[in-house]
Every structure is written in C-alpha cells, then in structure tokens.
Amino acid sequence: xxxxxxxxxxxxxxxxxxxxxxxxxxxxxxxxxxxxxxxxxxxxxxxxxxxxxxxxxxxxxxxxxxxxxxxxxxxxxxxxxxxxxxxxxxxxxxxxxxxxxxxxxxxxxxxxxxxxxxxxxx
Amino acid sequence: xxxxxxxxxxxxxxxxxxxxxxxxxxxxxxxxxxxxxxxxxxxxxxxxxxxxxxxxxxxxxxxxxxxxxxxxxxxxxxxxxxxxxxxxxxxxxxxxxxxxxxxxxxxxxxxxxxxxxxxxxxxxxxxxxxxxxxxxxxxxxxxxxxxxxxxxxxxxxxxxxxxxxxxxxxxxxxxxxxxxxxxxxxxxxxxxxxxxxxxxxxxxxxxxxxxxxxxxxxxxxxxxxxxxxxxxxxxxxxxxxxxxxxxxxxxxxxxxxxxxxxxxxxxxxxxxxxxxxxxxxxxxxxxxxxxxxxxxxxxxxxxxxxxxxxxxxxxxxxxxxxxxxxxxxxxxxxxxxxxxxxxxxxxxxxxxxxxxxxxxxxxxxxxxxxxxxxxxxxxxxxxxxxxxxxxxxxxxxxxxxxxxxxxxxxxxxxxxxxxxxxxxxxxxxxxxxxxxxxxxxxxxxxxxx
Numbered sequence: 001x002x003x004x005x006x007x008x009x010x011x012x013x014x015x016x017x018x019x020x021x022x023x024x025x026x027x028x029x030x031x032x033x034x035x036x037x038x039x040x041x042x043x044x045x046x047x048x049x050x051x052x053x054x055x056x057x058x059x060x061x062x063x064x065x066x067x068x069x070x071x072x073x074x075x076x077x078x079x080x081x082x083x084x085x086x087x088x089x090x091x092x093x094x095x096x097x098x099x100x101x102x103x104x105x106x107x108x109x110x111x112x113x114x115x116x117x118x119x120x121x122x
Numbered sequence: 123x124x125x126x127x128x129x130x131x132x133x134x135x136x137x138x139x140x141x142x143x144x145x146x147x148x149x150x151x152x153x154x155x156x157x158x159x160x161x162x163x164x165x166x167x168x169x170x171x172x173x174x175x176x177x178x179x180x181x182x183x184x185x186x187x188x189x190x191x192x193x194x195x196x197x198x199x200x201x202x203x204x205x206x207x208x209x210x211x212x213x214x215x216x217x218x219x220x221x222x223x224x225x226x227x228x229x230x231x232x233x234x235x236x237x238x239x240x241x242x243x244x245x246x247x248x249x250x251x252x253x254x255x256x257x258x259x260x261x262x263x264x265x266x267x268x269x270x271x272x273x274x275x276x277x278x279x280x281x282x283x284x285x286x287x288x289x290x291x292x293x294x295x296x297x298x299x300x301x302x303x304x305x306x307x308x309x310x311x312x313x314x315x316x317x318x319x320x321x322x323x324x325x326x327x328x329x330x331x332x333x334x335x336x337x338x339x340x341x342x343x344x345x346x347x348x349x350x351x352x353x354x355x356x357x358x359x360x361x362x363x364x365x366x367x368x369x370x371x372x373x374x375x376x377x378x379x380x381x382x383x384x385x386x387x388x389x390x391x392x393x394x395x396x397x398x399x400x401x402x403x404x405x406x407x408x409x410x411x412x413x414x415x416x417x418x419x420x421x422x423x424x425x426x427x428x429x430x431x432x433x434x435x436x437x438x439x440x441x442x443x444x445x446x447x448x449x450x451x452x453x454x455x456x457x458x459x460x461x462x463x464x465x466x467x468x469x470x471x472x473x474x475x476x477x478x479x480x481x482x483x484x485x486x487x488x489x490x491x492x493x494x495x496x497x498x499x500x501x502x503x504x505x506x507x508x509x510x511x512x513x514x515x516x517x518x519x520x521x522x523x524x525x526x527x528x529x530x531x532x533x534x535x536x537x538x539x540x541x542x543x544x545x546x547x548x549x550x551x552x553x554x555x556x557x558x559x560x561x562x563x564x565x566x567x568x569x570x571x
Contacts, residue, residue, distance in 0.1 A: 008341065012341070014382040016385070017387065018159075018389070019159075019251050019551065020251060025381070025385030025386070027385070049492060050492050051491065053492045061389075068391075070389075072389045072390075081160070081551070082550055083548050085477055086479075086490075087483075093488050097492055100494075
C-alpha cells in the first residue's frame, strides 16, 4: 500500500510568460515537502503531465535555499502570446496543471505538514 | 531609508489602489509599469489608423489625476513607462495635468531614443526564439525598440525631474533608478544593483506581491481579495528592503507571495538578465518581521552584459474568433457535431487558415491534451472556434460561418448576435540582442508654458 498525495498538498505555484516560453515555479510549503518534490517532481514528470500543451524542452532549476523548483517550458504557449489561438494564451493557468501530479509519501512523513483537505490514502 | 510604491503593474491595472498608496504610503517615489511585450507594436499599428491616439498609456490622465493631489502634497516623485511609443507626447500630457493641479514648478522629463525600427535590419543579431536571422521574420516589421535600463532615468532625476516618463525600459529599472539616484550607486556596485533590481522585480507587478494572482481557496486564502493594496518597499542603503502595504487594505505580504513574485517570468534564477545588472536570486533571504512586513535581502548581481534586448513586432495576419453554446442532455454530442458542421462549411467557403482550433469550454478548452477524461458528461459546453489567417477577409469567415449556426445549426444552439469585432490583428513579437552602444537615450524636459 503506497501512500500518495499531490503536489498541491506540498507546494504552491505560479506561471509567467516570455514569448513562447512559460516558467512554472513550484514553491514548497516546508523543508520536508521540498525534499520530496526535489526527488520526485522531475522535469520529465512535468513534461509528461503537460504533454500536448508544452511542445518543447522542459528544464528544471532547483533553488535549495528557497525551496523552489522552477520549470522552464519551451514551446508552451501555442507559438507565443500574440499569435497563439489558445484561450489562455499567456499560460496563466499552467501553474495549476502541475498541482495534481502524484507524489509518493514515505510512511514516516508528518501529514500535519500537508495543506488542504486531509488526504485519503489508497 | 527610501520609500517606493507601485502605482500600476500593467496597463489595465486598477487605479483606486494607486490613489490609496499615493495618499497613505508616505512615498518618496511612485512608479507605474504599464507596458507588455506587445504594447509598442500594438500602439504603432493603432497610431497608423487612429490619429486621435496619442501613442501613450490610454489611462495616463486618469492615473495622474488620481495620484497627483497626494504626490504634490507629499512631494512624491513619479517614474513611469506610460510613454509607450510617444514619451514626449506623454510628458506634454503630464505637464498639462501638473499645471491643472497647480504644480507649475514640477519638472517633467521624457526619456526618448529606445526605438530602432528603421535600423533593426542592420543591428539585429539572431532571433532569440528561433536562432535564425531577422530576415526569416515573414510579416512586415512594424516596430523594434530596445529595453533601456535605469541610467537615463537616473540622469533625468539628477537633472531635477520630479516626473520621469519613458517608453520601453526594463520593468525593474523603473524602481532601481530612484535607488541608484538616492544612494549614489554606480555601475560598478553590482551586488547593490542586483539587490535593487531584485526588489524592483518584486514591485513591478503591483498586487502580484500582495495577494493578487495568488489565491487558491482552502489552500492559499487572503483577507479581502477585492481590496488588495499595492506594495511599498522601504529600501535600505544597500538595497535590502522591507516589503509592505498600506494598513487597512486587503491581501497579504508573506514568504509565499514574495517567492511567487520572485520567480514570476524568471528562467535561470541565478542569471536574470536586466540592462543594468544580471540578478542572482538564489541566495535571497526572506524574513517575515511583522504583519504584512517581509524583509528581503541577499539578492546579488554580476556585471551587465554588452547587449540590450530588442523587442520586434511584426504583422502576422489576423485571428478570427467566435463562440456558441449547448446545455442539457446531449450537449457534448451536439458540440462535436457542430465542430464537424463547421469544418465542412470551412471547406465549402475555402477557408485559408495557417492555424484552426476548436475548444470545448467546460471540457478541455484551457489545458487541451493535458485535461483528464471527464468523470461525467458535462451539463453545458461552449464551442469556441479560432483561426489565424493572412487577411482580415479570410479571418472574418470564422464569425460568418458561426452566424450560420443560428438558424441552420443544431437544436438548442445558443448563438448570440455579434456584439464585438470578431477579427483582431496579430502582431507577432520576436526578440534579439543588439550592441548596447548602438542606442543612445536622450532626455527632454517639458516646461510649463
């Protein structure tokens, strides 16, 4: 029986646009959450979650001192803010797209540190 | 200590919080950021066909009338990029507002010279987005302008300006300039410039550091999200600053809001390139010291690069767009059939589109392929169709064929009479770097008549 939660219980996020690139900063609420995210929330997992939306490379910058993972997603805005046919041409909502990604919780993780409704374990 | 407040974080920003921070923020400087990447090119295109358009912030008079009584009383100087493609015209408009408010002795300076449209073919390096030559840009280039740094603003302040209005400058520079002027930082003070530009970056989007673009109910709540205050920085001589807001406003300033804004539109956090300094956020210290008071220090910087970024706007055709609705049983099936009908109709009318897109609102319109399969049939669906075409006439076919869905469409099609222009012009934005020495800013004072 694996214990899982989602990114949303561990971190908050914001996206920003430059041309056809979106950056999604994932900001851990606390140090234990950052350790889990650093290990599990890889660039590959974010790229997989955003497949079909982000068409280019996803790079991850980890800032350990601040507990932040910054994902830079190329080709994320349908060709660029101005020429994109997407309704969300700035990618303002992309930050919330990474929040449902599942994160495995170690058995000894203090669930008091999780945000939001009490998680249900499967 | 220097007190700097934000008066706007973008062109469409609210005006009442600007008046509030001007009145109660006890500010030395109030800074307005009003330009997006496409502001200059859009303004150039509008200027061609609308002789009444001044070429500067369309809310310039409203913003100045709201804050000037407070700024004049307190002696708060103003730095603003509301000049867009006509900083001198904006300076004249500001002069008129100052005179109307009785501030005949206030000095207004315009920073000009950012525009390089006529020369960009010779100056440009590779296009940053594609790596290709500028010759590969297909549309007509309508504008090209360099991002200036803080130095011309500092020069204007040193020459006695009370209000400095610019066209394109890097957003943090609007806030860095008063710090450089007040504390006497020079180009060599890279650590202080980095810290100061970092604080400028935190201030440049207004309420985005005080609880705007932030709330997630149940996870990240803030008090009175309808009444967000604009930020105030209490800057120390080395650039470290306490971020706060006017008492009695809604929103919050804490570690979370500061971190979200710190990374906003940042790629490599150790190398955030601005015209004045390359900012390194990675060693930042974010210290809550009271209610809605956060001290930010430890941001640093390395020397500026030899180049300036130039934003290039090119005409890339037109987007046609429209929307209609279904609700009740079978809504999604109707939406799918409606898409089929329109695709057939577009073939009949020989639509020539570089890109065509259908979205089902309520199903997958925002995250597209990354949307999970719905657990249940949606009760209502909006059908939105958009195409990018070479000509206005071609793009107009989108709306005209959606019109046909009114009496010739499916049962219970929710179709509105068009209430707005369904075609808009596309200005594609590209970036390049030019030699910093290729552009020379100039400062022009506009005196009271």
